Amino acid sequence: MQIFKAYFKVLNRHKMSMMIYFIVFIVITLLIMGSIKSLTATTFSQTKSNIVVLSDDTPSPLTDGLRGYLAQNANIIDIEDDPETVQDALFYGNVAYVLRIPAGFAESFIGGTGALPLQKTVSASGAVGMNLDLLIDKYLNLAALYEKSLPGLDQSDIAARVLNDLSVAAAVDYNTTKQTSDTAAISYYFRINAYPTLAILIMGIMTIMITFNEPDVNRRNLCSPVSPMKMNMQMFLGNAAFAGAVWSALCIMTFILYGAVPAGAGVALLCLNSLVFTVASLSLGFVLGKFLKSSVAMAAATNVVSLGMCFLSGVFVDQEALGSSVQTIGSFTPGYWYIKAVNAIRDMSVYSAQNLRPVFYDILIELGFALAFVAVALVATKQKRQTLES
Amino acid sequence: MVVSVNNLVKRYGELIALDHFSLEVREGEVFGLLGPNGSGKTTAINCILSLLKYDKGTIEVFGKPMNPDSYESKRNIGIVMQNVAVFRELTVEENINYFCGLYVSDRQKCRQLTEEAIAFVGLENYTKFLPKKLSGGLLRRLNIACGIAHKPKLIILDEPTVAVDPQSRNNILEGILKLNSQGATVIYTSHYMEEVEQICSRIAIMDKGKVIASGTTNELKGMINTGEKITAELLRADSGILAGLKRLPNVSAAEISGNQLIVKSVHGKNNLPAVLEYLNTHDIAYGRIFCELPTLNDVFLEITGKELRD
Numbered sequence: 051m052q053i054f055k056a057y058f059k060v061l062n063r064h065k066m067s068m069m070i071y072f073i074v075f076i077v078i079t080l081l082i083m084g085s086i087k088s089l090t091a092t093t094f095s096q097t098k099s100n101i102v103v104l105s106d107d108t109p110s111p112l113t114d115g116l117r118g119y120l121a122q123n124a125n126i127i128d129i130e131d132d133p134e135t136v137q138d139a140l141f142y143g144n145v146a147y148v149l150r151i152p153a154g155f156a157e158s159f160i161g162g163t164g165a166l167p168l169q170k171t172v173s174a175s176g177a178v179g180m181n182l183d184l185l186i187d188k189y190l191n192l193a194a195l196y197e198k199s200l201p202g203l204d205q206s207d208i209a210a211r212v213l214n215d216l217s218v219a220a221a222v223d224y225n226t227t228k229q230t231s232d233t234a235a236i237s238y239y240f241r242i243n244a245y246p247t248l249a250i251l252i253m254g255i256m257t258i259m260i261t262f263n264e265p266d267v268n269r270r271n272l273c274s275p276v277s278p279m280k281m282n283m284q285m286f287l288g289n290a291a292f293a294g295a296v297w298s299a300l301c302i303m304t305f306i307l308y309g310a311v312p313a314g315a316g317v318a319l320l321c322l323n324s325l326v327f328t329v330a331s332l333s334l335g336f337v338l339g340k341f342l343k344s345s346v347a348m349a350a351a352t353n354v355v356s357l358g359m360c361f362l363s364g365v366f367v368d369q370e371a372l373g374s375s376v377q378t379i380g381s382f383t384p385g386y387w388y389i390k391a392v393n394a395i396r397d398m399s400v401y402s403a404q405n406l407r408p409v410f411y412d413i414l415i416e417l418g419f420a421l422a423f424v425a426v427a428l429v430a431t432k433q434k435r436q437t438l439e440s
Numbered sequence: 441m442v443v444s445v446n447n448l449v450k451r452y453g454e455l456i457a458l459d460h461f462s463l464e465v466r467e468g469e470v471f472g473l474l475g476p477n478g479s480g481k482t483t484a485i486n487c488i489l490s491l492l493k494y495d496k497g498t499i500e501v502f503g504k505p506m507n508p509d510s511y512e513s514k515r516n517i518g519i520v521m522q523n524v525a526v527f528r529e530l531t532v533e534e535n536i537n538y539f540c541g542l543y544v545s546d547r548q549k550c551r552q553l554t555e556e557a558i559a560f561v562g563l564e565n566y567t568k569f570l571p572k573k574l575s576g577g578l579l580r581r582l583n584i585a586c587g588i589a590h591k592p593k594l595i596i597l598d599e600p601t602v603a604v605d606p607q608s609r610n611n612i613l614e615g616i617l618k619l620n621s622q623g624a625t626v627i628y629t630s631h632y633m634e635e636v637e638q639i640c641s642r643i644a645i646m647d648k649g650k651v652i653a654s655g656t657t658n659e660l661k662g663m664i665n666t667g668e669k670i671t672a673e674l675l676r677a678d679s680g681i682l683a684g685l686k687r688l689p690n691v692s693a694a695e696i697s698g699n700q701l702i703v704k705s706v707h708g709k710n711n712l713p714a715v716l717e718y719l720n721t722h723d724i725a726y727g728r729i730f731c732e733l734p735t736l737n738d739v740f741l742e743i744t745g746k747e748l749r750d
Contacts, residue, residue: 052538052541052542055538055541056527056530056534056538059529059530059534060527060529060530063529063530064529261527261528261529266521266523266524266525267525267526267527269486269491269521269525270519270521270525270539270586271542272491272508273489273491273514273517273519274514274539274542274543275511275512275514275515275542275543276511276542277509277511
């Protein structure tokens with residue numbers, strides 16, 4: 051097992067280069083995990099805008115009720131009722147909405163002669179104005195409903211009933227299953243995981259290939275009593291052990307970063323998909339190693355291929371956000387199908403045969419890429435050997 | 441015979457690299473393959489090692505036909521390539537252990553042989569060094585250690601002293617003789633005639649893929665007409681003396697080149713006294729005077745009409 055042992059000694063000399071990719075991956079993952087947590091922990095908080103309510107009408111229970119209702123949802127600021135002062139307040143952003151109640155508004159509203167229109171002046175922020183419009187409409191529509199439905203109610207009763215109705219709130223609970231939310235979080239990890247898998251395997255395998263295929267070393271090995279078949283078998287075992295170690299390390303990192311992950315079907319599928327992608331990355335490294343001869347070319351190829359494939363296949367940017375032409379190009383890489391499978395697993399709530407079929411289809415395409423890469427590498431090996439012997 | 445090659449023909453397209461090349465290497469000898477660059481030495485070695493396919497001929501090693509899966513024969517062959525063939529990522533010790541381990545499966549024995557090889561080439565102080573930290577001479581020694589660590593019966597060294605300083609070269613040559621004295625048969629290729637002459641018991645001279653002469657050093661020198669060459673630096677060159685010199689016993693040619701008088705004799709040695717007496721008798725003043733016995737270069741020159749170093 052000399053070749054198998056030498057395989058890992060050679061890899062050991064290059065461990066720092068590979069560790070860099072691993073560290074970059076961990077940093078990216080931690081950053082993404084942080085951003086996801088901050089998004090989910092405090093997704094919404096209510097704020098109150100500053101508004102001004104100016105009334106030319108005589109005080110009445112209806113307008114007082116409206117003012118009181120608005121005060122529950124906004125900060126009512128008192129300013130001088132002067133056009134210039136009001137405009138300044140709006141211009142400098144001190145207030146976002148100015149409501150003017152015209153004289154005779156309450157009387158016109160209850161008397162059935164047709165309510166006088168309220169006057170409003172809003173700042174450039176349309177969202178605040180729209181929200182306050184909705185609040186005012188809600189109050190007045192409800193008041194109008196009581197006034198028409200129950201004739202004879204005075205303003206105080208109407209205002210009291212409206213405020214009572216508006217104070218009722220429906221409690222809504224947003225329930226998600228624990229497993230689905232875990233799978234969604236871990237799917238981010240497995241998505242980003244494509245980058246170190248590709249980079250580390252391409253670099254590692256190419257390093258080995260370049261070292262062992264160095265013409266003089268290769269010829270020297272061929273002079274030995276170890277048959278090429280035994281050598282290839284040892285190389286294969288080395289590659290398998292290396293790929294297995296990388297895959298295992300990245301899977302173990304899931305547990306380190308996400309704590310006790312329930313071993314559900316989703317996580318198992320993500321691991322299976324990752325394993326197949328590891329095989330595809332291994333084959334890609336193998337075929338690249340057949341064609342590249344120098345360590346400089348190797349470093350360039352590692353970065354170009356791993357980063358290029360990750361960008362094209364939606365590792366760093368959601369596949370949905372990629373243009374159709376980019377997606378078409380990306381579909382010629384195993385990374386695209388890996389990410390597609392990760393997204394499908396993430397969105398899956400029921401693991402039925404029908405739901406799983408597209409995931410296994412994506413995984414099979416990844417395997418197809420792996421086989422294609424190996425086939426190209428074998429053809430290249432045969433041609434190289436014939437050239438060497440002739 | 442340890443190695444027997446008969447009528448080997450190897451073509452690279454139109455170019456004939458080996459043209460009915462034949463060779464026989466006997467057990468226990470240091471056999472030299474001498475020839476200029478491009479004469480086919482490395483091609484011949486690669487064919488013997490089954491690294492190259494050939495068009496015609498037969499090769500036997502240890503009495504058995506040699507082919508790519510002659511693993512039993514390969515187990516007893518040590519090869520030191522022309523280029524240093526070691527792993528850049530492995531230390532001196534790891535490299536020797538790796539190549540030794542390809543031949544010796546017993547881990548304990550392999551470790552012992554590795555230590556012996558390190559001591560043999562004098563790399564004890566560099567065992568943990570990576571190859572890139574070694575000088576050219578030390579790197580060549582490592583290359584040799586990787587080739588001989590498993591104590592093979594046949595050692596093939598393909599120009600192991602290329603780009604090596606004189607001191608390291610002498611160390612390498614001494615080492616080869618030591619290996620031979622321990623029982624190994626050695627095939628040594630080089631284009632340095634002095635090296636081949638120094639260590640080889642039999643020599644084959646190659647040119648254009650053919651063996652043009654073979655035998656011991658003396659046998660090879662005996663094949664040519666050139667004998668001793670006497671060179672004298674004259675104070676005043678006078679071509680009138682040439683006719684008299686040519687009449688001296690054994691003298692085949694006499695010529696003046698610049699202020700140098702060159703007298704060549706056909707056979708034998710000790711022709712210097714006669715030349716000196718002639719010069720003294722004719723009152724011809726000279727400065728430095730020296731004589732040289734024929735070299736393998738003279739053999740090559742006389743057979744091919746060109747210098748070995750051309």
